[in-house]
Amino acid sequence: MTLQSTKTEIFEDGALSEAAVRKISAAKKEPAWLLQQRLAAFEAFEELPMPQLSYGLHVNSPVNIALNELRPVENIINHKSCSEGNAIVEDLSVAAIKYEDVLRPLITSNDFRNKLEALHSAFWNSGIFVYAPKMKSRGTAEHVNLHLQQRQTEIVAIVVVAEQNANIVVTESLTTTAAVEGNAYRIECINVKAAANATVKFATLQKLGSNANSTILRKALAEKDAAIDWVDISTGEGSMKQETITALNGEGANSTITGAFFGEGSQQLDILAKEVHNARNTKSNIRIKGALQGKAKAIVQSFTKIMKTAANSEGRQKANVLLLSDTARASPIPKLEIDNYDVKASHEAAVGQLDAEKLFYLMSRGLTSREAATLAVEGFFEPLLRELPVAELADEMRETVHNKLKADEEGLAR
Amino acid sequence: MSDLEIKNLHVEIEGKEILKGVNLEASKGEVAALMGPNGAGKSSLGYALMGHPNYKVTAGKITFKGEDITKLPPNERAKKGLFLSFQYPSEVPGVSMANFLRTAINSRRDKKPTSTGVDGAQSQQRNSANGGMRNRAQPDLRLGNPMPVGEFIKQLREKMKMLKIDESFMHRYLNEGFSGGEKKRAEILQMAMLKPEMAVLDETDSGLDVDSLKVVAEGINRLLNPETGVLLITHYQRILDYVKPNRVYIMMAGKIAKSGGAELVQQIENKGYESIKVKAQ
Ligand SMILES: Nc1ncnc2c1ncn2[C@@H]1O[C@H](COP(=O)(O)OP(=O)(O)O)[C@@H](O)[C@H]1O
Ligand SMILES: [Mg+2]
Numbered sequence: 001m002t003l004q005s006t007k008t009e010i011f012e013d014g015a016l017s018e019a020a021v022r023k024i025s026a027a028k029k030e031p032a033w034l035l036q037q038r039l040a041a042f043e044a045f046e047e048l049p050m051p052q053l054s055y056g057l058h059v060n061s062p063v064n065i066a067l068n069e070l071r072p073v074e075n076i077i078n079h080k081s082c083s084e085g086n087a088i089v090e091d092l093s094v095a096a097i098k099y100e101d102v103l104r105p106l107i108t109s110n111d112f113r114n115k116l117e118a119l120h121s122a123f124w125n126s127g128i129f130v131y132a133p134k135m136k137s138r139g140t141a142e143h144v145n146l147h148l149q150q151r152q153t154e155i156v157a158i159v160v161v162a163e164q165n166a167n168i169v170v171t172e173s174l175t176t177t178a179a180v181e182g183n184a185y186r187i188e189c190i191n192v193k194a195a196a197n198a199t200v201k202f203a204t205l206q207k208l209g210s211n212a213n214s215t216i217l218r219k220a221l222a223e224k225d226a227a228i229d230w231v232d233i234s235t236g237e238g239s240m241k242q243e244t245i246t247a248l249n250g251e252g253a254n255s256t257i258t259g260a261f262f263g264e265g266s267q268q269l270d271i272l273a274k275e276v277h278n279a280r281n282t283k284s285n286i287r288i289k290g291a292l293q294g295k296a297k298a299i300v301q302s303f304t305k306i307m308k309t310a311a312n313s314e315g316r317q318k319a320n321v322l323l324l325s326d327t328a329r330a331s332p333i334p335k336l337e338i339d340n341y342d343v344k345a346s347h348e349a350a351v352g353q354l355d356a357e358k359l360f361y362l363m364s365r366g367l368t369s370r371e372a373a374t375l376a377v378e379g380f381f382e383p384l385l386r387e388l389p390v391a392e393l394a395d396e397m398r399e400t401v402h403n404k405l406k407a408d409e410e411g412l413a414r
Numbered sequence: 415m416s417d418l419e420i421k422n423l424h425v426e427i428e429g430k431e432i433l434k435g436v437n438l439e440a441s442k443g444e445v446a447a448l449m450g451p452n453g454a455g456k457s458s459l460g461y462a463l464m465g466h467p468n469y470k471v472t473a474g475k476i477t478f479k480g481e482d483i484t485k486l487p488p489n490e491r492a493k494k495g496l497f498l499s500f501q502y503p504s505e506v507p508g509v510s511m512a513n514f515l516r517t518a519i520n521s522r523r524d525k526k527p528t529s530t531g532v533d534g535a536q537s538q539q540r541n542s543a544n545g546g547m548r549n550r551a552q553p554d555l556r557l558g559n560p561m562p563v564g565e566f567i568k569q570l571r572e573k574m575k576m577l578k579i580d581e582s583f584m585h586r587y588l589n590e591g592f593s594g595g596e597k598k599r600a601e602i603l604q605m606a607m608l609k610p611e612m613a614v615l616d617e618t619d620s621g622l623d624v625d626s627l628k629v630v631a632e633g634i635n636r637l638l639n640p641e642t643g644v645l646l647i648t649h650y651q652r653i654l655d656y657v658k659p660n661r662v663y664i665m666m667a668g669k670i671a672k673s674g675g676a677e678l679v680q681q682i683e684n685k686g687y688e689s690i691k692v693k694a695q
């Protein structure tokens with residue numbers, strides 16, 4: 001199925017005001033409870049501080065945006081989505097009426113960590129709801145593909161609910177259209193709930209252009225025996241802040257976060273992957289690999305938190321960043337917080353460069369220094385890509401890495 | 415004149431002189447053996463021959479097929495037909511053996527400036543003389559074009575069989591987790607695929623049990639032909655029972671202390687390297 005594009009009048013006054021909140025909600029014909037949520041978020045927005053970046057390497061995260069440049073003025077739902085089978089894809093504002101009992105508890109929240117989260121909740125102007133209804137038993141996966149094209153500043157809300165036994169794969173690809181004028185900014189929140197024994201894979205392919213910085217916040221909640229696999233392939237050219245946080249709330253739930261990124265130029269990437277174990281017998285695994293060339297910078301935080309209530313759980317994490325130039329910088333920040341002795345946990349984080357001995361070995365077989373370096377970088381990503389939970393995206397990453405290395409004339413031949 | 419000539423080669427690493435005026439010759443179609451105790455500088459010579467950036471040539475020169483290659487980067491030497499089987503091959507995670515070998519073969523077929531023009535025109539003529547029978551296959555087999563995948567896999571299977579390497583190794587990451595013996599066989603497999611004119615085999619025999627040694631030695635013998643020569647580096651005579659050398663060089667403390675025919679091997683076996691040292695002084 002294809003969701004129609006809807007578009008409302010451009011608000012003449014794009015200021016971040018209560019009036020703008022009301023206008024967005026009215027244009028979308030939202031129910032009263034949703035308007036109330038937006039207004040509550042707006043109140044919090046005015047009071048909360050901007051998120052701070054006081055750790056590790058100094059990254060000018062795209063969080064430091066000038067808010068007065070934000071224009072949540074247009075109601076854009078510009079996506080093609082297709083799904084076969086039982087899964088439903090709806091405009092979130094429309095779904096707020098039809099699926100009030102499902103959405104209201106998920107969307108209603110006063111627990112904003114910072115100004116940006118509150119801003120999102122008050123002003124989102126594109127919303128998508130993906131719903132996988134309850135099944136008798138876990139069947140084969142249904143696929144939903146979202147092709148989201150960025151035209152200007154957008155504040156996007158995506159809610160995915162997989163009811164009991166549902167099995168769904170959602171892939172979103174983010175691109176910018178040629179028509180983007182000036183600097184576009186994207187704030188996107190993804191909210192996933194996997195009910196008992198449900199399986200959700202959510203994959204983001206971020207290919208935004210250099211004039212589109214983004215903040216992407218991905219949150220999930222896994223109930224009993226549910227599985228949530230996040231995949232994130234970030235090869236866009238803009239700066240990015242990205243957070244992925246899973247709460248393993250039900251016994252036996254498990255989650256993985258797999259991320260691969262490639263940064264270049266003066267891109268700044270700020271990535272957080274976090275797994276919170278709240279229940280017994282839960283499992284998590286974080287794996288992130290990234291390469292940086294030019295003057296790109298990245299902070300990669302991986303955080304495994306195992307609560308007292310999560311006996312017999314297992315949390316693993318591994319982050320590797322490869323620096324391909326002398327001017328690229330990275331700080332991986334691994335963090336384990338464990339309140340229960342009856343658990344297994346491991347972490348590993350490393351920043352490295354291409355190994356000169358390996359390059360000599362490859363060159364001794366006739367590869368030029370560029371070919372050798374390209375092969376070594378591709379090899380760096382390959383083990384992770386071979387095990388990607390959403391295999392379809394592996395080739396995208398392979399191709400992008402190959403092309404970016406090819407395009408970097410001076411960098412690798414150094 | 416020999417195909418490979420090393421003249422008065424001085425090499426230092428991190429400011430320390432390791433090779434102190436090495437003279438050595440080797441030719442296609444022949445086996446030259448380079449023997450010597452641990453630390454003599456044999457591997458350093460291999461690296462210097464291949465152009466390792468850390469091994470700095472401070473004097474002397476290396477000529478290959480009459481051309482001075484002392485200053486060429488490693489890949490250019492490889493393209494001219496030089497090959498080094500490493501004593502300790504690198505592990506390259508994420509790069510499958512098949513992928514790597516195909517990249518290497520195609521990289522060598524690439525950029526042969528004469529191949530597309532002159533050679534291409536010639537093969538066109540040959541084709542029409544043949545009645546165009548091989549017209550479809552011919553262009554791909556020319557230098558300057560990538561080797562077709564089917565042809566590549568066929569060759570790789572053949573060579574793996576010869577070296578008794580399980581086919582699953584094709585898809586394994588290059589040398590990663592290979593045992594010592596598997597690495598050495600994989601090196602010879604690469605040699606078999608790349609068809610060098612002069613292969614320097616650094617301690618290809620070490621770490622091999624008797625059966626593996628036989629397989630590898632047989633592989634080397636099969637690869638020897640009038641267009642391929644070998645410089646066999648070893649500190650045991652064991653492999654020389656299987657691969658018969660035409661010349662033998664003994665290296666001690668960064669210099670060739672003695673050279674001669676196959677009979678030198680026996681002398682080393684009987685009396686050890688000490689006997690050479692005395693004579694050299
Ligand atoms: N990368 C290096 N850095 C420092 N010293 C080295 C290096 N490679 C070799 N050497 C030194 O050079 C000498 C010769 O070593 P090598 O060529 O490996 O000998 P062989 O292969 O004959 O055993 C030894 O003294 C060794 O310690
Ligand atoms: Mg050695």
